[in-house]
Amino acid sequence: MSRTLTYREALREGLDEELARDPNVVIMGEEVAQYNGAYKVTEGLWKKWGDKRIVDTPISEAGFIGMGIGASMLGVRPVMELMFWSFHSVAFDQLVNNAACVRYMSGGLINCPIVMRGPANGGTNVGATHSHIPEGLFAAFPGLKVCAPATPADAKGLIKAAIRDNDPVYFMENTRLYGMTGEVPDPTDGDFVIPLGVADLKREGKDVSIIGHGRSIIHALEAAETLKEKHGIDADVLDLRSIRPLDVEAILKSVMKTNRVVLVDESKGFGGVSAMVSHLIQDKAFDYLDAPIKRVTTMDAPAIYSQHIEDEQLPNPRRIVEKVLTLG
Amino acid sequence: MSRTLTYREALREGLDEELARDPNVVIMGEEVAQYNGAYKVTEGLWKKWGDKRIVDTPISEAGFIGMGIGASMLGVRPVMELMFWSFHSVAFDQLVNNAACVRYMSGGLINCPIVMRGPANGGTNVGATHSHIPEGLFAAFPGLKVCAPATPADAKGLIKAAIRDNDPVYFMENTRLYGMTGEVPDPTDGDFVIPLGVADLKREGKDVSIIGHGRSIIHALEAAETLKEKHGIDADVLDLRSIRPLDVEAILKSVMKTNRVVLVDESKGFGGVSAMVSHLIQDKAFDYLDAPIKRVTTMDAPAIYSQHIEDEQLPNPRRIVEKVLTLG
Amino acid sequence: MPSTAPEPYFRSAIMSSATADTPRLDFAGSPINKALSADQKIELFRNMVRIRRFEQTALKYYNGGKIGGFLHLYIGQESVAVGTLSLCGEHDHNITAYRCHGHALMSGMEMNPLMAELFGKATGCSKGKGGSMHFFAPDKNYWGGHGIVAGQTPLGLGLGYGLKYLGKEGCALCYLGDGAVNQGAFHESLNIAALFEIPVVYIIENNGYSMGTSQKRSSAYRGCLAQRAEAYDMDWDVIDGSDLYEVRAKAHIAMERARKEFKPSILEITTYRYYGHSVADANAKKYRSPEEIENYKTHFDPIRLWRKRLVEEGVATDEQLDAIDKEALADAVASVKFAEESPAPTIESIMDDVYWETDNGTPASKLGQHFFTD
Amino acid sequence: MPSTAPEPYFRSAIMSSATADTPRLDFAGSPINKALSADQKIELFRNMVRIRRFEQTALKYYNGGKIGGFLHLYIGQESVAVGTLSLCGEHDHNITAYRCHGHALMSGMEMNPLMAELFGKATGCSKGKGGSMHFFAPDKNYWGGHGIVAGQTPLGLGLGYGLKYLGKEGCALCYLGDGAVNQGAFHESLNIAALFEIPVVYIIENNGYSMGTSQKRSSAYRGCLAQRAEAYDMDWDVIDGSDLYEVRAKAHIAMERARKEFKPSILEITTYRYYGHSVADANAKKYRSPEEIENYKTHFDPIRLWRKRLVEEGVATDEQLDAIDKEALADAVASVKFAEESPAPTIESIMDDVYWETDNGTPASKLGQHFFTD
Numbered sequence A, B: 001m002s003r004t005l006t007y008r009e010a011l012r013e014g015l016d017e018e019l020a021r022d023p024n025v026v027i028m029g030e031e032v033a034q035y036n037g038a039y040k041v042t043e044g045l046w047k048k049w050g051d052k053r054i055v056d057t058p059i060s061e062a063g064f065i066g067m068g069i070g071a072s073m074l075g076v077r078p079v080m081e082l083m084f085w086s087f088h089s090v091a092f093d094q095l096v097n098n099a100a101c102v103r104y105m106s107g108g109l110i111n112c113p114i115v116m117r118g119p120a121n122g123g124t125n126v127g128a129t130h131s132h133i134p135e136g137l138f139a140a141f142p143g144l145k146v147c148a149p150a151t152p153a154d155a156k157g158l159i160k161a162a163i164r165d166n167d168p169v170y171f172m173e174n175t176r177l178y179g180m181t182g183e184v185p186d187p188t189d190g191d192f193v194i195p196l197g198v199a200d201l202k203r204e205g206k207d208v209s210i211i212g213h214g215r216s217i218i219h220a221l222e223a224a225e226t227l228k229e230k231h232g233i234d235a236d237v238l239d240l241r242s243i244r245p246l247d248v249e250a251i252l253k254s255v256m257k258t259n260r261v262v263l264v265d266e267s268k269g270f271g272g273v274s275a276m277v278s279h280l281i282q283d284k285a286f287d288y289l290d291a292p293i294k295r296v297t298t299m300d301a302p303a304i305y306s307q308h309i310e311d312e313q314l315p316n317p318r319r320i321v322e323k324v325l326t327l328g
Numbered sequence C, D: 001m002p003s004t005a006p007e008p009y010f011r012s013a014i015m016s017s018a019t020a021d022t023p024r025l026d027f028a029g030s031p032i033n034k035a036l037s038a039d040q041k042i043e044l045f046r047n048m049v050r051i052r053r054f055e056q057t058a059l060k061y062y063n064g065g066k067i068g069g070f071l072h073l074y075i076g077q078e079s080v081a082v083g084t085l086s087l088c089g090e091h092d093h094n095i096t097a098y099r100c101h102g103h104a105l106m107s108g109m110e111m112n113p114l115m116a117e118l119f120g121k122a123t124g125c126s127k128g129k130g131g132s133m134h135f136f137a138p139d140k141n142y143w144g145g146h147g148i149v150a151g152q153t154p155l156g157l158g159l160g161y162g163l164k165y166l167g168k169e170g171c172a173l174c175y176l177g178d179g180a181v182n183q184g185a186f187h188e189s190l191n192i193a194a195l196f197e198i199p200v201v202y203i204i205e206n207n208g209y210s211m212g213t214s215q216k217r218s219s220a221y222r223g224c225l226a227q228r229a230e231a232y233d234m235d236w237d238v239i240d241g242s243d244l245y246e247v248r249a250k251a252h253i254a255m256e257r258a259r260k261e262f263k264p265s266i267l268e269i270t271t272y273r274y275y276g277h278s279v280a281d282a283n284a285k286k287y288r289s290p291e292e293i294e295n296y297k298t299h300f301d302p303i304r305l306w307r308k309r310l311v312e313e314g315v316a317t318d319e320q321l322d323a324i325d326k327e328a329l330a331d332a333v334a335s336v337k338f339a340e341e342s343p344a345p346t347i348e349s350i351m352d353d354v355y356w357e358t359d360n361g362t363p364a365s366k367l368g369q370h371f372f373t374d
Ligand SMILES: Cc1ncc(C[n+]2csc(CCOP(=O)(O)OP(=O)(O)O)c2C)c(N)n1
Pocket: A030, A059, A061, A083, A087, A090, C099, C147, C148, C149, C176, C177, C178, C179, C180, C181, C205, C207, C209, C210, C211, C277
């Protein structure tokens, strides 16, 4: 059985179930408790779980995230909300040094079972500083894991896996997806966990592989319909879901089938997840490529505010369709 | 005429000349003045230029770098030393938001003519937190420019260009290069400036393109000699010098000539400058490639301390030679 | 200052205990206020109502879907920007956070480009690239408008440093919220300000809340937030933001010390916001009681109090002030028309304003690839 | 504490004015010191000389090229780690910066794995992955060894938070230097510590310098650095680090308040380092006069003073203490042998210890590619 939930509700259900499963799971962040979360992901959890388990923090990301990391070394399992992932910039040292390196520097004596989560996206007209897309940024640090669900079911399944993982997992949500609905298995049918490191073929095709993660997948699916209807092109849409670990096998499988690739990435053009995936594909499936790997990325400027054109700066179905058509 | 200078001396000469040229140039950072610089790049400058122009700061990277950015908006031209580029982690917000985005968010009303410089490398047995390689990280932010000289002459020429540039330039040096010597044109022969955005073919070959920047180039040149002597392979060694702006033309020219590419990058494998260059090459020179683009990157773990093997974690001539030989 | 500063008699965090009858000190007689002409006093009124009318108008169109993203209203806090910025001369600079409309207007920006910016239009002060949080006017010594909490505090330090470096006798005013005081960058800035003797005045606009979190839930402190200055051996004061005379009298002292003696300081100005954190804050009346909001509006509204004062002093009549108010509203309405009729930015314009060198087509901009859009 | 704390009578930053004759308070009579048995007092001596002998030996081999990277010596500061950590029970935890050898040894780590770590060997406490700045022993409640200045201060907060969360009655000791106090992360931690009532004691090891910068050139403060605690309404004290009794007496009070009342505090312990910032610091005698260094060594050396005390108290004879010293040196020398004979890490081992899941070969570790070496 399954129900229709929003992405937000699915996430919340996942958090709630993990709070129930393990008394060491604690949720922390700005406005997560009494205010019910800036984006209402944690709505109702404070009322249900109380002050100990759901903790409002001051606006001190380096301080409270570092606190969570320190507590995780002792066995607490904090789930830290960044109100926006963009605010990573003021906690960067804690995120890339303390969480990512302490296991290594201690020769494996310490581990940090911590989750950092929050929305990581542009497209909400809040300007450059609030619209960073940091999946590729963090995936570049060995010691960290990164995932980015595109659907309600993935959001629930992956947040549960992230919380159970014994390494730091950086979980990238999307404010533009919070209200989106989808089928999510019923809890009475058993624990619903989606492991990290497994991509999901969201649409099966044969002519081209459209590969991405997060909201790009929603765009890709829409683009795929257009491609099919208007151009007779039948696309595979592969949702990476997890950026690190990365399901390279699934990527190669799709590419070896279609021989043509368009990567969709909300990052700016220099780098991002897609540059990495591009390199991997040409390295491992060189002989299968009938055309250069193309990407659809965010136009390479800081995020613009204007509500009239921000969606044009970002990848969108139109831009994906156009890019696929350039493959000839 | 030219003299033999160390990389450190060349940098210092460049700084000194710019201090003389423009009274608004000011050097700031931890221990840059009275201590003469942790790595002695600024040695003697405080004595020569005094308290106003050479400024010691507290250990407050977010504070003093933000201060430099604010002052640059008013027309001061600060050259900020990060004792290690690794310490970017505590100043990240200032580096990627305030410096990179304020021009954009103000619709072009404000500019930040500032240089951030310091060593950005592994290989000195100082462990994971002190050995980050952030060229790719920062190049991913539109609004920033990034360069990384490999030789004394490039160090001098590029630091002068960086200081004169009206955009923020992040200048990546290397402690393993500071003591290296090379020819640098004599100041009496005129102002020696190397513009950003121009790669330098450090060795001319025909069989394979080895492309990188910074210390990787020194390794690449050594590898190229071995390849020539032992394997009869004649390599182009292209020094990017500037990561953003990036001399894509020079890259393509080399690749179209050799049809084989090995990228060398001290970054970890996920991302880095090399993933981007790889993507660009396969995109723009797809039909010229006789083999997949290969990379030599730092082994994908946090930087190890042990002096016995850290150089094995990093790209080195042996690893480059081996990689080139895999191209068959 | 600390030793002679009067004890704060009203603080927004403990506002419920203050009433209209709480006795107030009178700062009208301080030199900087005595020096005000009638016209200047009226001008202060005009500036406050212009902010309020501009924002009320913006609110209407935000609710009508014409404005994107966030809209952090300054309504209720007008006396802070107006009082402090009224003291600025040609060498004084200012910078603030995302709640920046008041500072922008008081710095001398026109309503048209501001409203157009909110509407995301090419005629906006930031060409539609900044939005509500990012108004700038360097030509008016106004440096924004910054979205990352306390991220502007080192920049403000840099403005002060720059003034000193360039030999200009002025000071930098750097505003932040009561929640922003707990960001590390602010503390780093304070230490450097005191150590380097930077002419910067940090102004905490204490409206009692950071989003839904009251001051008591976000900060540990002795006495008040400004008192943290003592940690850096720095001066501080607390100011009742509902009284324009007090704001000016005390800020003037701090600014003069910055300009003449290179002494930085922290001023904490108690104030209140009438609306939610941003307009989208649906909880605004959950974490604050309606009574608390009403009490402030009724007894401490800075515009109402200033109006009363002007009338009592015989500086202006209610009719004159009404006319000014009307004019302000008319300007705001006109700015909407301007905004509505302005073109949206073009897609190509997304790529402008990233680099000075490319914008200016310099030789440097011709070398190498600057942009990497796929 | 602030109101009753005796005025600091000796501070390293103003050390030149203190001499051996400067009158000292006697903390021998405080309960926690009175409770010490003779053996325990001798043990404190042993712990201090073990640190010194270990480091002197390491220094020799660093100069001989056997140790890579940095080597930040603790010599001169031994009483701080020994005095404070001697107060720790099974639920007390500690964490420090890169100058971490003393804390590691005093937490109960053996010399062999520490020396092997310096030598970059696989038998090192961190398998050769951490080096001098990164000693760890979670089994001994010792959480390192951290290289980013003040980066450990939020972690220390987290240890205290974790203890409280897990219902353990203990406290966290978090050490930092006098230069580290100006990092934002420390201030954020202080506010949270006070606000959330976290059982953490921040210990500023004030050796007067951050690299070549004296306290006066890096920090603005009133009275002393610890006094910054007042900004957060937090307790603080200043301690003469050359007196082990004083360190223990005052730290005990702070730790008890943390454990029993969840009151965090800042202790500033004045001390001195005899060598450069790290061994590679060639300027060590440029920014500090040789007289200053000699004065400290002669009059304030904590080991010499403690030895004198033990002899005066009749707790031990010089001969007994010499024997302990010799033993410490012998251990250090033996640890070099151990380190020399140990194997270097293998190249393959570079890829271990990145992820718990891959190290433990869990099902999760089999899914997806975790590593991206080309
Ligand atoms: C570093 C960072 N963290 C969080 C936020 C989200 N945020 C924006 S404003 C705000 C509250 C700030 O409150 P305060 O400083 O009191 O200013 P006010 O809004 O009351 O003017 C928060 C949490 C942010 N913009 N930046």
